[in-house]
Amino acid sequence: MTIIKLVQIMTTDFGVYIHIPFCKQKCFYCDFPSFAGREKYIDEYLKSLHRELELAAKKIGAGDQLVPCTIYIGGGTPSHLTVSQLERLLEGIHDHIQVKTVTEFTIEVNPCSVDEEKLRLMRDKGINRISMGVQSFDDGCLKRIGRLHTGDMAAERVKLAREAGFTNISLDLMYGLPGQTLDMLQASLDTAAELGVQHISLYGLQLEEGTVLAKQQAMEKLRLPSEEDTEAMYDYLVDFLPAHGFQRYEISNYALPGFASRHNSLYWQDVPYIGLGSGAHSYWQGNRYENPVDIGDYIQAIAEDKFLHIVEETVSDKDHMEEFCFLGLRMTQGIDKEQFRLRFNKDINEVFGDGIKEMMTKGLLQEKDGALSLTPMGMKYGNMVFGAFIID
Amino acid sequence: MDTEKIRNFSIIAHIDHGKSTIADRLIEYTGTLSKREMADQVLDNMDLERERGITIKAQTVRLDYKGKDGQMYCLNLIDTPGHVDFTYEVSRSLAACEGALLIVDAAQGVEAQTLANVYMALEHDLEIIPVINKIDLPSADPDRVKQEIEDVIGLDASEAILASAKTGQGIEDILDAIVERIPAPSGKADKPLSALIFDSYFDSYKGAIAHIRIMDGVLKKGMGLKMMATGKVFEATEIGCFRPQTTELQEMGPGSVGYLAGSLKQVRDVRVGDTVTLSEGGVSEPLPGYRGVTPMVYCGLYPVDSADYDNLKDALEKLQLNDAALVFEPETSIALGFGYRCGFLGLLHMDVIQERLEREYNLRLITTAPSVIYHVYKTDGEMVKVDNPSDLPDPTTIDHIEEPFVKATVIVPKDFVGAVMEISQNKRGEFKSMDYLDVNRVMIIYHIPLSEIIYDYFDKLKSSTRGYASLDYELADYQPAKLVKLDILMNGEAVDALSTIVHVDNAASRGRSLAAKLKTIIPQQMFEIPIQAAIGNKIIARENVRALRKDVLAKCYGGDISRKRKLLEKQKEGKKRMKAVGRVEVPQEAFMAILNID
Numbered sequence: 001m002t003i004i005k006l007v008q009i010m011t012t013d014f015g016v017y018i019h020i021p022f023c024k025q026k027c028f029y030c031d032f033p034s035f036a037g038r039e040k041y042i043d044e045y046l047k048s049l050h051r052e053l054e055l056a057a058k059k060i061g062a063g064d065q066l067v068p069c070t071i072y073i074g075g076g077t078p079s080h081l082t083v084s085q086l087e088r089l090l091e092g093i094h095d096h097i098q099v100k101t102v103t104e105f106t107i108e109v110n111p112c113s114v115d116e117e118k119l120r121l122m123r124d125k126g127i128n129r130i131s132m133g134v135q136s137f138d139d140g141c142l143k144r145i146g147r148l149h150t151g152d153m154a155a156e157r158v159k160l161a162r163e164a165g166f167t168n169i170s171l172d173l174m175y176g177l178p179g180q181t182l183d184m185l186q187a188s189l190d191t192a193a194e195l196g197v198q199h200i201s202l203y204g205l206q207l208e209e210g211t212v213l214a215k216q217q218a219m220e221k222l223r224l225p226s227e228e229d230t231e232a233m234y235d236y237l238v239d240f241l242p243a244h245g246f247q248r249y250e251i252s253n254y255a256l257p258g259f260a261s262r263h264n265s266l267y268w269q270d271v272p273y274i275g276l277g278s279g280a281h282s283y284w285q286g287n288r289y290e291n292p293v294d295i296g297d298y299i300q301a302i303a304e305d306k307f308l309h310i311v312e313e314t315v316s317d318k319d320h321m322e323e324f325c326f327l328g329l330r331m332t333q334g335i336d337k338e339q340f341r342l343r344f345n346k347d348i349n350e351v352f353g354d355g356i357k358e359m360m361t362k363g364l365l366q367e368k369d370g371a372l373s374l375t376p377m378g379m380k381y382g383n384m385v386f387g388a389f390i391i392d
Numbered sequence: 393m394d395t396e397k398i399r400n401f402s403i404i405a406h407i408d409h410g411k412s413t414i415a416d417r418l419i420e421y422t423g424t425l426s427k428r429e430m431a432d433q434v435l436d437n438m439d440l441e442r443e444r445g446i447t448i449k450a451q452t453v454r455l456d457y458k459g460k461d462g463q464m465y466c467l468n469l470i471d472t473p474g475h476v477d478f479t480y481e482v483s484r485s486l487a488a489c490e491g492a493l494l495i496v497d498a499a500q501g502v503e504a505q506t507l508a509n510v511y512m513a514l515e516h517d518l519e520i521i522p523v524i525n526k527i528d529l530p531s532a533d534p535d536r537v538k539q540e541i542e543d544v545i546g547l548d549a550s551e552a553i554l555a556s557a558k559t560g561q562g563i564e565d566i567l568d569a570i571v572e573r574i575p576a577p578s579g580k581a582d583k584p585l586s587a588l589i590f591d592s593y594f595d596s597y598k599g600a601i602a603h604i605r606i607m608d609g610v611l612k613k614g615m616g617l618k619m620m621a622t623g624k625v626f627e628a629t630e631i632g633c634f635r636p637q638t639t640e641l642q643e644m645g646p647g648s649v650g651y652l653a654g655s656l657k658q659v660r661d662v663r664v665g666d667t668v669t670l671s672e673g674g675v676s677e678p679l680p681g682y683r684g685v686t687p688m689v690y691c692g693l694y695p696v697d698s699a700d701y702d703n704l705k706d707a708l709e710k711l712q713l714n715d716a717a718l719v720f721e722p723e724t725s726i727a728l729g730f731g732y733r734c735g736f737l738g739l740l741h742m743d744v745i746q747e748r749l750e751r752e753y754n755l756r757l758i759t760t761a762p763s764v765i766y767h768v769y770k771t772d773g774e775m776v777k778v779d780n781p782s783d784l785p786d787p788t789t790i791d792h793i794e795e796p797f798v799k800a801t802v803i804v805p806k807d808f809v810g811a812v813m814e815i816s817q818n819k820r821g822e823f824k825s826m827d828y829l830d831v832n833r834v835m836i837i838y839h840i841p842l843s844e845i846i847y848d849y850f851d852k853l854k855s856s857t858r859g860y861a862s863l864d865y866e867l868a869d870y871q872p873a874k875l876v877k878l879d880i881l882m883n884g885e886a887v888d889a890l891s892t893i894v895h896v897d898n899a900a901s902r903g904r905s906l907a908a909k910l911k912t913i914i915p916q917q918m919f920e921i922p923i924q925a926a927i928g929n930k931i932i933a934r935e936n937v938r939a940l941r942k943d944v945l946a947k948c949y950g951g952d953i954s955r956k957r958k959l960l961e962k963q964k965e966g967k968k969r970m971k972a973v974g975r976v977e978v979p980q981e982a983f984m985a986i987l988n989i990d
Contacts, residue, residue, distance in 0.1 A: 017951060204942070204944075206945075227938070227941040228941065230941060230942075231941040231942060234942060251944060267951050267953070273951055275951060280951075281951040281952050281953070281954075282951070283951060283953070288953060288954055290952075290954075312954045313954055319957070322957075323953060323957070326956075326960060327953065327956075362918070377918075379944065380941075380942045380943070380944065381918060381940070381942065381943050381944065382943070382944035382945065383943045383944055383945060383959075383960065383963060384918075384943060386945075386960050387960055387963050387964050387967065390960050390961060390964045392964075392968075
């Protein structure tokens with residue numbers, strides 16, 4: 001496997017995440033802070049976002065503008081906004097963020113709600129990367145997880161995005177879905193590869209508490225593929241994607257050379273980020289923050305000019321070392337031992353030696369060119385390896 | 393103190409019938425401690441005791457009380473441990489008394505443990521004063537309870553005192569009854585010194601301290617003394633009484649109760665039941681009833697982290713300073729590494745020690761299933777005592793095995809007689825007798841293997857009698873039984889720490905249940921884990937823990953790292969309770985699984 005060395009991220013770099021918590025319908029697997037049927041709050045929410053951008057620019061910006069290296073508009077469903085709402089959002093961003101120096105500006109879209117007009121607007125406002133939630137090209141699978149689009153529709157919208165001038169398009173796909181077979185996954189992967197996208201995220205389904213699928217499971221009405229079948233899907237996709245040019249750069253992410261997502265990677269590389277909008281998380285100057293998840297609470301907090309006000313945790317030296325490792329290991333390039341030493345003034349073996357040794361013995365961890373990384377087996381059992389980097 | 397003015401008494405009660413609260417009220421009423429000084433239930437002063445509502449370590453307190461005759465009396469309350477594990481200690485405490493309060497719950501009536509202790513008190517010729525407690529309860533039925541005391545125990549209950557430790561009712565009556573009805577001690581001051589040790593504890597400044605009752609003679613500070621059982625000679629560096637804190641005295645006459653310190657380094661030097669006399673010119677015969685400590689139940693204690701081995705040893709040694717009944721010696725297990733084989737008076741004792749090790753010494757431990765002591769008679773005529781199933785000799789060299797049996801006394805409402813019989817029969821019990829205590833309650837006696845009692849007999853009994861059954865047992869004898877060793881193989885290798893000795897008739901079903909239980913306990917790992925139960929070379933059951941196919945957190949929403957951290961920390965917490973046995977991570981509860989199968 002080729003390991004992609006990402007462009008060295010400068011220490012002053014940071015990312016901006018903007019959350020749009022609105023959806024037409026909540027997907028059956030989703031436990032993210034997103035809501036269906038709250039459209040009447042969108043306008044007010046966008047005003048709050050605008051205000052929060054202003055607060056952010058004032059407090060941590062340079063010359064009243066934020067100067068991040070990446071912007072990521074996620075959700076929820078950002079494309080669920082109307083054209084005019086989208087326009088207001090993007091103008092707000094331009095008011096307070098210096099977009100011209102942003103190297104990667106992503107927006108998440110749903111095949112149901114993205115159209116030519118919105119795509120053109122996105123392009124005009126400097127967005128250079130589209131992340132489309134497709135999950136599967138199999139209509140049965142889509143239906144069983146509460147998606148409102150068909151596979152054909154998704155394929156058609158990808159072409160639309162390309163026609164609108166986007167040259168960096170990512171698809172989200174899932175495996176281990178209710179009723180999904182290896183054949184279905186193979187067909188979805190074939191379609192994805194043929195569409196000429198540059199990036200694919202492939203997530204295994206996880207049943208999260210409170211989701212529709214979890215409820216179906218509790219009522220014994222959920223038909224999931226067996227563990228063996230799910231494993232077969234995983235084994236297939238980790239071979240298939242690299243064979244089609246998509247190199248794995250993170251546990252769940254694959255990209256053509258040069259198309260690894262900067263923003264997706266900064267979470268794992270100890271790079272600061274500012275999260276704006278309800279339920280968004282920030283990592284800033286050694287603290288982790290979380291905005292109120294409830295839309296009303298969020299609007300209220302912004303009305304009181306609160307910014308980075310709910311501290312989730314202060315990352316202690318111990319936490320920092322742990323996170324540097326268990327997050328960094330999600331990347332195929334792994335963690336650079338020298339980087340660890342520079343950052344913490346300690347040898348990594350001094351802190352995690354026993355765990356490293358145990359994981360190497362188990363064949364889950366490897367050392368190459370001064371970097372520790374997961375082996376292909378370690379990618380499967382990542383949690384075990386990450387656990388070895390939690391200090392008692 | 394004039395011997396005529398001393399009254400020594402104990403309190404006998406079933407768990408929860410209010411022994412400690414009555415004691416508290418007596419202490420309070422006599423002004424021994426002001427209300428402010430009283431922590432609730434002063435006598436149970438270990439955290440564990442309070443949590444469990446039982447007395448593990450007996451305490452002693454001297455109360456000064458002005459009787460109705462206007463004279464001052466010295467009342468020595470000698471508290472007793474309230475659990476069947478500590479029967480011997482109870483008997484020594486009773487031997488130090490002339491009388492006892494029998495506390496019976498006004499709603500619940502006489503229970504199995506009450507009976508056992510009353511009979512023991514009667515054996516010591518104690519004057520028994522029945523006290524019916526909790527009469528403030530709406531469900532109190534003192535007349536029925538009085539009748540029960542007369543019918544079941546054969547005591548005259550006409551003068552039983554009605555009391556409520558909660559409201560304070562009857563407390564003065566109790567104190568007056570102690571003065572008037574319990575005889576003064578009969579010891580003589582001019583005889584050579586003999587004092588009974590009925591308890592001991594360890595003080596980090598003064599060393600091992602004996603709780604004593606002077607039977608004859610006078611004990612003075614500075615005297616040269618001798619322990620008759622151990623022959624240990626020492627000097628009485630400090631003597632005194634408990635109020636309840638230690639209060640120094642210069643001398644103690646016959647009948648006095650108090651403590652004795654003499655630069656004794658370990659509690660083992662101070663044996664409960666031993667007689668203290670003068671080193672020169674003392675008595676020639678010790679007081680009757682001394683018995684060495686004999687553990688009934690053994691288990692292995694292993695540190696989860698093998699680096700804690702020395703810490704475990706230190707902790708056991710410290711606990712042993714204060715608990716002469718705890719015995720231990722190093723043991724090695726192929727599966728668990730280095731640890732200690734520990735002997736206990738019973739299951740509660742074992743639980744308490746284990747919990748104190750974890751709590752007070754911050755050790756993470758693996759405890760193996762408890763075992764009784766088997767007498768294994770070999771074909772060459774030799775008898776070996778086996779307290780660890782993995783030490784069982786080669787079956788071809790065994791002539792026969794004997795196991796300990798107990799006399800188990802169960803008291804239940806009559807509707808549950810069938811349930812008790814069924815459980816006891818299933819546990820290889822032999823029916824001995826059944827008597828009606830009153831129209832509703834029945835006392836059933838079974839002769840039953842101790843190993844079955846320590847498995848889940850009492851749990852089963854409680855659950856199938858809706859908690860109404862009370863149980864008491866005492867060691868009866870050793871009897872031959874057809875016993876075999878049940879081994880567990882994990883991933884093809886025998887795990888010595890999971891071996892148990894079982895009756896041949898139960899072996900197959902126990903093996904199947906145990907393998908099935910282990911399957912639910914052992915977490916999925918990267919590879920499939922076969923679990924087999926075997927007797928000798930014969931596999932009698934097999935289960936598979938399927939391989940974990942994958943274990944990795946997928947998507948991360950908008951940088952929510954805290955959530956990932958929490959999941960990993962939870963996972964780590966679970967792993968702390970695991971021990972690597974070969975390649976397999978085994979959780980602590982697996983080693984106790986045998987106790988709660990079927």
